[in-house]
Amino acid sequence: MLRIGVLVSGGGTNLQAIIDKIENGYLDKCSIVTVVSGKHDAYALQRATKHGIPSICISSKDYASIDEYDTAIIEHFKEYQVGLVVMAGFLSILGEKFTMAFQNKIINIHPSLIPAFCGKGYYGIIPHRRALEYGVRVSGATVHFVEREADAGPIILQKAVSIEQEDTPETLQKRIMEEAEWDILPAAIKLFSENRLVVEGRRVRILP
Known part of the structure; x- marks a missing residue:
């Protein structure tokens, strides 16, 4: 267990x-x-x-x-x-x-598709606000291993969420949580619990 x-x-x-x-x-x-x-x-x-x-x-x-x-x-x-x-x-x-x-035993969920809108100071509503200001069509969430530098560890899973024309930072935050974060965070934990994650430098290999 x-x-x-x-x-x-x-x-x-x-x-x-x-x-x-x-x-x-x-x-x-x-x-x-x-x-x-x-x-x-x-x-x-x-x-x-x-x-x-x-x-x-x-x-x-x-x-x-x-x-x-x-x-x-x-x-x-x-x-x-x-x-x-x-x-x-x-x-x-x-x-x-x-x-x-x-x-390699710490994972984090970040509300953007790293390396976009991440790093020091990018937390809470801020990544969603920046994504809308930049005009990107797609955002999402990333689960990654944690290293000393913020949001810089090897990526385990990512999931994209389309940005809608009428989105506000708040509506985008809610949809990314519901459609991406709540899906890929448990999925990454499951992979870890089954010993299916191998860190190879910057990459994470998922074993079958």
């Missing part, structure tokens, strides 16, 4: 997508053993409690440095024997110590 630790900061819609896939049997080899929020008021914590999942707020504001913050989260995940870390809308900054401790 793959023991998953989920990092959140907000509403937890992607957390809910994972929970739903575990409960309906799609992620039959997975269990969320802990949810960690960077914010005390994150609704994601309530979602975890509702489903009987241990949850905690570990805020970067309580630590003097990124290194100390990394240590706190590493120790927490090791206490729960976490085998995969899923960043599901986690907005706090983590350092190299954390990424090295779970190398």
Whole structure:
């Protein structure tokens, strides 16, 4: 059984997508053993409690440095024997110590087709706003392994979503969540749980 630790900061819609896939049997080899929020008021914590999942707020504001913050989260995940870390809308900054401790065992969902509209400062509604400002016809979501640089790790899965003429950043954000994020994040977790992902430099090979 793959023991998953989920990092959140907000509403937890992607957390809910994972929970739903575990409960309906799609992620039959997975269990969320802990949810960690960077914010005390994150609704994601309530979602975890509702489903009987241990949850905690570990805020970067309580630590003097990124290194100390990394240590706190590493120790927490090791206490729960976490085998995969899923960043599901986690907005706090983590350092190299954390990424090295779970190398190729951290995945993130990003609301664009990387390398477009990604990197430092591209979070929440911002990638959708930039996509509309640029005038692209297609956006989407990407699941990737996490490295020190924001949104720069090897790509696992991507899914495109067409941009409609009347879209606003809010309508595009909602449609990308529903049509892409909630689909490919659980799919990537399933592939990881089945040991079907092999990282080869910048590329991720998916085994049959």
